[in-house]
Amino acid sequence: MKSPPKKSPTGAAEFLGGAGRAQDVASIRLPNIRRVAFAGRSNVGKSSLLNALAGAKVARVSREPGKTRELNFFRWKKWILVDLPGYGFAKVSHGARSQWGREITAWLKSDGNLGLVVSLVDGRHGFQPLDLELLAFLRGEGIPCLVAFTKMDKWKSANQRREAERKLSSECAARAVTDFVFVSSTAKGGVAPLASALHKLKRPE
Ligand SMILES: Nc1nc2c(ncn2[C@@H]2O[C@H](COP(=O)(O)OP(=O)(O)OP(=O)(O)O)[C@@H](O)[C@H]2O)c(=O)[nH]1
Numbered sequence: 678m679k680s681p682p683k684k685s686p687t688g689a690a691e692f693l694g695g696a697g698r699a700q701d702v703a704s705i706r707l708p709n710i711r712r713v714a715f716a717g718r719s720n721v722g723k724s725s726l727l728n729a730l731a732g733a734k735v736a737r738v739s740r741e742p743g744k745t746r747e748l749n750f751f752r753w754k755k756w757i758l759v760d761l762p763g764y765g766f767a768k769v770s771h772g773a774r775s776q777w778g779r780e781i782t783a784w785l786k787s788d789g790n791l792g793l794v795v796s797l798v799d800g801r802h803g804f805q806p807l808d809l810e811l812l813a814f815l816r817g818e819g820i821p822c823l824v825a826f827t828k829m830d831k832w833k834s835a836n837q838r839r840e841a842e843r844k845l846s847s848e849c850a851a852r853a854v855t856d857f858v859f860v861s862s863t864a865k866g867g868v869a870p871l872a873s874a875l876h877k878l879k880r881p882e
């Protein structure tokens with residue numbers, strides 16, 4: 678797919694711009710409303726979840742990891758949704774990977790309007806070391822975080838899914854993670870838990 682459309686067909690979500698570096702974000706004139714950022718390993722489903730939430734294919738999705746290379750900003754309702762490049766992408770050099778990490782953390786630290794980071798974790802694998810690093814960073818910075826376990830449609834039966842949810846819930850308990858949801862971008866209604874969590878966010882002062 679080429680560059681994201683300026684507006685979704687329904688007009689519900691609007692692409693505001695993308696930045697390869699934290700310092701370039703300032704050149705995108707972002708409205709003074711809360712940002713909700715989607716962070717997680719490459720291919721975990723960040724762009725898909727953003728699209729499912731907004732009800733429009735505004736962010737680029739790919740089977741190939743490493744699709745999102747910029748911080749992409751979308752206006753949706755009263756929020757700015759931020760699609761972040763993924764971390765842990767094996768095909769890029771170590772230097773490029775740490776550069777990405779630096780850019781993302783620099784932006785997360787500097788954006789005064791950041792309301793929430795949705796930390797996406799593949800529901801089939803649970804927390805990986807880089808996910809735990811992100812959580813530790815967010816905690817250290819006092820940035821509110823909601824863990825979203827993704828691809829929950831991949832379980833073959835309701836029983837398997839229930840068992841997976843039980844295991845993931847205890848992983849959360851072990852790590853003192855209290856805010857988490859189970860989502861699927863492909864299942865109809867699979868993002869309802871995320872939407873309701875967002876609606877509970879405090880409005881900007
Ligand atoms: N079954 C299933 N597949 C999903 C789901 N979410 C994403 N996918 C698939 O996973 C792949 C990666 O999705 P993306 O949304 O591009 O992932 P990303 O985290 O934005 O990836 P990068 O931009 O590369 O970091 C695509 O093939 C999606 O169709 C889901 O909830 N269920």
Ligand SMILES: [Mg+2]
Nearest residue numbers: 723724744745
């Ligand atoms: Mg992406």
